[in-house]
Amino acid sequence: MDKFSGYVIVSYVVTFVVLFGYLGWLWWRLKQEQSDSEQRER
Amino acid sequence: MTLAKPRIKADRLTPVLGIATLLLMLAGLYIGLSAPPDVNQGTLVRLFFIHVPAAWLSYLAYGGTGLCGLLYLFTRQRRFDRLSASSAEIGLLFTVSTIIVGMMWAKPTWGAYWVWEPRLTTTALSLVIYGGYLLVRSLIEEPERRARISAVIGIVGTLYIPVNYMAVEWWRGIHQTQTAKLLGGLGFAASPAYGIALSIMTVAFTVLYFYLLRVRGKIAVMQEAREEREFEHVSGEAATETGAAGVVARG
Numbered sequence: 001m002d003k004f005s006g007y008v009i010v011s012y013v014v015t016f017v018v019l020f021g022y023l024g025w026l027w028w029r030l031k032q033e034q035s036d037s038e039q040r041e042r
Numbered sequence: 043m044t045l046a047k048p049r050i051k052a053d054r055l056t057p058v059l060g061i062a063t064l065l066l067m068l069a070g071l072y073i074g075l076s077a078p079p080d081v082n083q084g085t086l087v088r089l090f091f092i093h094v095p096a097a098w099l100s101y102l103a104y105g106g107t108g109l110c111g112l113l114y115l116f117t118r119q120r121r122f123d124r125l126s127a128s129s130a131e132i133g134l135l136f137t138v139s140t141i142i143v144g145m146m147w148a149k150p151t152w153g154a155y156w157v158w159e160p161r162l163t164t165t166a167l168s169l170v171i172y173g174g175y176l177l178v179r180s181l182i183e184e185p186e187r188r189a190r191i192s193a194v195i196g197i198v199g200t201l202y203i204p205v206n207y208m209a210v211e212w213w214r215g216i217h218q219t220q221t222a223k224l225l226g227g228l229g230f231a232a233s234p235a236y237g238i239a240l241s242i243m244t245v246a247f248t249v250l251y252f253y254l255l256r257v258r259g260k261i262a263v264m265q266e267a268r269e270e271r272e273f274e275h276v277s278g279e280a281a282t283e284t285g286a287a288g289v290v291a292r293g
Contacts (some may be wrong), residue, residue, distance in 0.1 A: 001085070002079065002084040002085050003084070003150075004083070004085050004086040005085050006087050007086060007089070007146045007147070007149065007150055008086065008088050008089060008146075009043050010146055011089050011092060011093075011142070011143040011146040012088075014139070014142050014143065015060065015092045015096065015139050015142075015143060016089050018138065018139045019250075020141075022135050022254070026254070026257050026258060026261065029261050030257070030260065030264075033261060033264035033268065034264070036264075036268060037264060037267070037268070038289070040271060
């Protein structure tokens with residue numbers, strides 16, 4: 001740990017929040033499309 | 043005319059890519075975060091292991107957008123259009139990530155979060171190019187026209203990659219020159235101690251790109267099928283109304 005650690009922590013947190021946020025959004029869109037497709041079939 | 047159903051086959055490769063990404067990232071993070079601090083930059087050097095791979099991923103994604111656009115124009119197969127659009131979205135996301143981490147690196151080393159110098163300016167321009175690409179796609183409803191126009195934007199936008207990569211050589215700026223030299227003889231401008239972690243993280247981000255592309259591509263297939271269903275529905279309704287109007291007119 002040094003005086004730059006704050007920048008490093010923020011950067012890693014932001015990178016993985018962006019990545020997992022995108023993965024979550026992809027998952028949500030996939031579920032939306034699947035449920036829409038199932039509704040149409042019924 | 044029959045409705046196009048999304049053909050989603052049992053997919054084994056996507057989970058494999060996801061697991062490979064996770065394992066590679068864990069290994070890369072472990073090695074990277076336990077690497078010794080740099081003499082001048084201290085622990086800031088650890089930004090290297092996410093900033094460079096994220097920038098690499100965005101190059102890869104923009105390259106994918108251009109290549110798939112080109113393949114679409116040659117073959118007119120819709121899957122290339124879907125891949126092109128998916129790739130642009132991924133590229134845009136990782137450009138944002140690259141810029142944020144870059145700003146975190148810039149503040150303690152340059153004294154400012156942002157400087158309008160060639161590398162940063164061209165990176166910011168890519169947000170405009172690919173943001174525009176996605177905007178244009180959202181504004182055109184007719185699929186063939188949308189695919190054709192966005193393919194051209196995607197191909198032209200690919201010019202961003204060499205310009206951004208060479209910006210640190212061509213114009214005097216504050217950004218350091220390339221860490222990994224790919225032209226005029228391979229070279230690595232950092233301590234070998236960081237080379238292993240950077241290589242693993244770069245491979246991890248490359249595999250991540252293909253993982254995200256497959257997942258996003260799957261969504262694109264379903265979106266396209268939904269669009270076609272909606273189109274069929276609207277055309278069916280229009281045909282019924284026209285028929286009814288004809289009956290009234292004849293009556």
